[in-house]
Amino acid sequence: MEGGKRPGMTDVARLAGVSHQTVSRVLNDHPSVRPETRERVLAAVEQLGYRRNLSARALVTRRSGLLGIVSSGSWRSGPAGTLGALEQAARSAGYFVTVAIAPEPDPARHAEIANAFVEQGVEGVVVIAPTPGVAEVAQALSTQVPVLVVSAWDPPDDVATISVDQRGGARLAAEHLLGLGHTDVVHVSGPTDWFDAAARVEGWHAALADAGVRPRPDVVGDWSSDRGYAIGHELLDDLPTAVFAANDLMALGMLRAFAEAGVRVPDDVSVVGFDDFEGAANYYPPLTTVRQDLRALGAAALGALVEVIAGGPALPRRLPATLVPRASTAAPRSAR
Amino acid sequence: MEGGKRPGMTDVARLAGVSHQTVSRVLNDHPSVRPETRERVLAAVEQLGYRRNLSARALVTRRSGLLGIVSSGSWRSGPAGTLGALEQAARSAGYFVTVAIAPEPDPARHAEIANAFVEQGVEGVVVIAPTPGVAEVAQALSTQVPVLVVSAWDPPDDVATISVDQRGGARLAAEHLLGLGHTDVVHVSGPTDWFDAAARVEGWHAALADAGVRPRPDVVGDWSSDRGYAIGHELLDDLPTAVFAANDLMALGMLRAFAEAGVRVPDDVSVVGFDDFEGAANYYPPLTTVRQDLRALGAAALGALVEVIAGGPALPRRLPATLVPRASTAAPRSAR
DNA sequence: CGATCCCGTGTGAACGCTCACAAAGTCCGG
DNA sequence: CCGGACTTTGTGAGCGTTCACACGGGATCG
Incomplete structure (x- = not known):
């Protein structure tokens, strides 16, 4: 060797x-x-x-060619895609990438990560921040090194941010349902401390309000299909005509709850998901959902970070989400 | 800043x-x-x-404290878990981690990655090698730096390897079906150039042979739920009593094909998956599957790499897979 | 035909750290 | 109270690069 x-x-x-x-x-x-x-x-x-020997080179040039990525332990779908796109974009921009995982709310660990990155001499950091806890890392870092936050988050100050437009995505879902004629609708949200969850809630309510429709009170879930299943059960007593789940996994759980109860989708109730998670096209029935292009997000994030490193402005950006209509939604029975 | x-x-x-x-x-x-x-x-x-300044330190100590991870672009489920566990284990062992994604079979790109890692002075590399293409990277690297391969692969020589026991997992699935009384069974495999797919095929056939059962000829899939759906359709003409899909997503597609055709699972046909992918517990019906603990895999991989770095032996290791029985399997109708 | 410029190359210092070793200072027993 | 052993601290060199600058020689120009 x-x-x-x-x-x-x-x-x-x-x-x-x-x-x-x-x-x-x-x-x-x-x-x-x-x-x-x-x-x-x-x-x-x-x-x-x-x-x-890049260490020697870095020592004299003060350029390590390293970028840090902070991801989150509790990051459900698609970090694979985002991370992969990030890495690929980084490499073609001439950077290497080092990764750290931030477990939820632990400030000590966050400081440790920040410290490690600074010592390594990273030239910039991408923080994937689904929750306020992780967003703190971004704060801690941003005083030391250029930072870009990937998060549906309105940054408190001058931190650059990028994300898929969660509000817009939720609006798409709402308008789709509205367009089909649904008015008795409910949203099953993610945990409310998640930025994405909050933004989807907002988009949903905003769109319905615009149409003069009052949805049922939101049900709070936890992203898991198990919880979706449980919520599906609860809904059975008094079924709305459509449900908008904050992610595909919860939608999946609800689909099962409905199927077991003999409730037909979309005939008896329409279901919309979010993410276009792997397999969603082959749920039964295939799930209408809102797709986020996480690869594009990763690539865009890297581009933005490079701009920040170059001293560019910290404009927040939103990438569009798109509706993927499939078989789980249809007009409500009353409209037929 | x-x-x-x-x-x-x-x-x-x-x-x-x-x-x-x-x-x-x-x-x-x-x-x-x-x-x-x-x-x-x-x-x-x-x-x-x-x-x-770690660059300066690395320059003189010749220890960068860096570990490289080569993952694969076409790595379906769970890299999140594996990667996360890897990173966490690495950090607690005092290492940082840099990542590179290898898009499938491109040797030039592989060489480039190898080169980059060596220049960075990584002390060891974990290669997640689902296919021979990526395994080549491991080969190329192992002459320069300690390498650990995560792969259901019988390494040609002295390369250290670790993986979940795919053969054993497939055997578990086969024996589960056998135990229920199934004899008219078929395996829907992954692409045959994937080590995991090949190992599952082997384990499946070995277990059935031990029981004196001759399965139908394997059907080759591509891991995707779409392909699973298509294969499910094809199977409808002449339904076996049980199907073992090489991963949960293909199983999911088949579940949909069956549901649409009015074929009931498990009454008319049993289905077993592999991976225990997110949501599998809430497919309809909940999917019996073989679980791989990818977090454990990541942690074990790092431990093994550290041993290799320390000059330890290159024993291949297998982590056990476990069967998760759920509602998608039952005794065949003939046995009832 | 000498001054000027550019091209190709070499020389030495510096980057921020650790290593090997030397120099004080401290403590103990005889 | 002195020698040896140990503890605490300092000194200088060197890790492999790049940077700033110097240098020789051919081409160019007045």
């Missing part, structure tokens, strides 16, 4: 018969180096299996 | 009235430093907001 010790620039220089500085120039493809010399150096690099 | 320039050890030393070396000792809590001096240094650190 290893030989003696890794060769350095001087070793390459010696073999190529040039100075270490020339080697450096070749490696950073500086213009003024004779093609022939370049060849010779590259050959030496090849022969020695030389790899540059 | 920034002040002038970051203070260094010498700045701290000057303020505390000691030498830079003493500062270093305090920071690495070396035993022999007088408590009073320590206090003074720590106060100075605090006052200046000093953070050490």
